[in-house]
Amino acid sequence: MHADIVVVAAGSGLRMGGLDKSLITVAGQPLLRWSLEALEAHPAVRRVVLVTAPERVATYGALDWMPAKVTQIVPGGATRAASVAAGLAAVAAAPGAVADVIGVHDAARPGLSADVIDRLLAACGNNAAAPVMPLSDSITQVAGDGASRVAAGAVRRERLAAAQTPQVFAGAHLTAMIDALRGGAADSGAQSSAPTDEVGYLQQLGIPVHLIDGDAQLRKLTEPSDVALIETLLLSDAARRLGSLGAVTEALRSIPALGALRIGWGDDAHPVGTTGELLLGGLAFPGSPALSGHSDGDVVLHAVADALLGAANLGDLGRIFPANEQTPRGADSGELLREVVARAGAAGLTPRWVDLTITARSPRLADRLPEMASTIAALLSISAAAVSVKASTGNLVGDEGAGRAVRCTVLLLAEQKGG
CATH class of the missing domain: 3.90.550.10 (Spore Coat Polysaccharide Biosynthesis Protein SpsA; Chain A)
Known part of the structure; x- marks a missing residue:
């Protein structure tokens, strides 16, 4: 049979x-x-x-x-x-x-x-x-x-x-x-x-x-x-x-051997602008002005991309996408992250886990964190269960606490093929 x-x-x-x-x-x-x-x-x-x-x-x-x-x-x-x-x-x-x-x-x-x-x-x-x-x-x-x-x-x-x-x-x-x-x-x-x-x-x-x-x-x-x-x-x-x-x-x-694991750290901050619409983690926040920057100012996706580049030892985001005529003004940060994922993949690196914290006085983020985790997971081709997204006001300290800037820090775990 x-x-x-x-x-x-x-x-x-x-x-x-x-x-x-x-x-x-x-x-x-x-x-x-x-x-x-x-x-x-x-x-x-x-x-x-x-x-x-x-x-x-x-x-x-x-x-x-x-x-x-x-x-x-x-x-x-x-x-x-x-x-x-x-x-x-x-x-x-x-x-x-x-x-x-x-x-x-x-x-x-x-x-x-x-x-x-x-x-x-x-x-x-x-x-x-x-x-x-x-x-x-x-x-x-x-x-x-x-x-x-x-x-x-x-x-x-x-x-x-x-x-x-x-x-x-x-x-x-x-x-x-x-x-x-x-x-x-x-x-x-x-x-x-x-x-x-x-x-x-x-x-x-x-x-x-x-x-x-x-x-x-x-x-x-x-x-x-x-x-x-x-x-x-x-x-x-x-x-x-x-x-x-x-x-x-x-x-x-x-399970990946310890020697096959790579850790990346990402940190990005942008000042709050006066026009446009805020983008964080690939999500739009109507009513909140966009962050200033050469691209669309999405500090969350920038920090994730930097963490992945660090894990792959491929430099930093500014080196690949400099803030000049080589990178279109207002560039989609989701597309930038996809390019970073492709480069890391070509180097044999696969993301496995992401833990990030957004520090901002406003807007209120708590209700949209699960949606943000899903969006980031889709960009990285991993499960939303492998993306931890947290938000903090920073105890109202510094530029972030005063509402003048938004910061995101990221810790990323990746697996190196053949590592």
């Missing part, structure tokens, strides 16, 4: 601040790599088709760790159904006979094990199979929206389960599934009745779906707060398989 698997990594990552969560580092390696390596190692898996957002296809194709069984990287669509349909269509168009079993797996579930794959293949037969987990919390129906929500009756959980992936089906159903998913992709409005996973489409087609016991390690990474828990699950799974000493050894192999 052999299987072809579609791995879906095409989500927008809105709950991760717009970050491509498939490439964030989890327990020492990119999230996506965990699932791909599990599939690569399984003898029954013949090929893997990876689906990602159209703008990420080239990036994924250039990854030097991409496993050999990933034969195609295809652009997804506007919905999950469209993305899965694109992946399955690539499977159908691949040379050779259709695989005995076709599967679909979420890249955001890194804890895929050979045991789960084995049990899915055994349960599939001529029909389909999926892993599910029992519900531990009480389930309540909800009426109304927002602050008007009220409980509308309890639901007994004995006949309910949480679906996981991979979800698999016999190769004979491949064409029917592609057609069903394309139909579901067309029905994507706010009131859509289209299924939310492959099990739903299989049921629409009248194909029995056999359920197997799922695995707690298959938890899906959705929110930044999930990262720490999933790292714990992955390492505990290693401990379960290898014994505690083996797990520690395995974990240490995947």
Whole structure:
């Protein structure tokens, strides 16, 4: 028996601040790599088709760790159904006979094990199979929206389960599934009745779906707060398989050695101007004047860029973007930081953690710090959970405390490839 698997990594990552969560580092390696390596190692898996957002296809194709069984990287669509349909269509168009079993797996579930794959293949037969987990919390129906929500009756959980992936089906159903998913992709409005996973489409087609016991390690990474828990699950799974000493050894192999870590320090301050609009951390603050400077005056992004340059030993921001005709007046600091990230990347350096403090008398920043962390994380291609943003008035001391200037200090941790 052999299987072809579609791995879906095409989500927008809105709950991760717009970050491509498939490439964030989890327990020492990119999230996506965990699932791909599990599939690569399984003898029954013949090929893997990876689906990602159209703008990420080239990036994924250039990854030097991409496993050999990933034969195609295809652009997804506007919905999950469209993305899965694109992946399955690539499977159908691949040379050779259709695989005995076709599967679909979420890249955001890194804890895929050979045991789960084995049990899915055994349960599939001529029909389909999926892993599910029992519900531990009480389930309540909800009426109304927002602050008007009220409980509308309890639901007994004995006949309910949480679906996981991979979800698999016999190769004979491949064409029917592609057609069903394309139909579901067309029905994507706010009131859509289209299924939310492959099990739903299989049921629409009248194909029995056999359920197997799922695995707690298959938890899906959705929110930044999930990262720490999933790292714990992955390492505990290693401990379960290898014994505690083996797990520690395995974990240490995947975590950057101390010699591969680099620390950068950034510090920037600008006087408060009298016109324009304040920009801090890539966010606009209407009603507050812009900071004076040759560029747009975003001291936060400047300090982050300087910290990354310091970690890479590439000089300082003023050397790369001097305050003269070489740098356009009012230059976008986000674009400047992107250029610094590219230069650091070319030098083999990858940001891993940022801790920064903004010192300003005004405006009030507290409510927008999470948004700022997400914006900075997106520029650095790391998780928002790896960006700490703090604000202080400096006890109203100095130019910052008097409202004449804004300062930002940054400590940045980065990993040196081959360090």
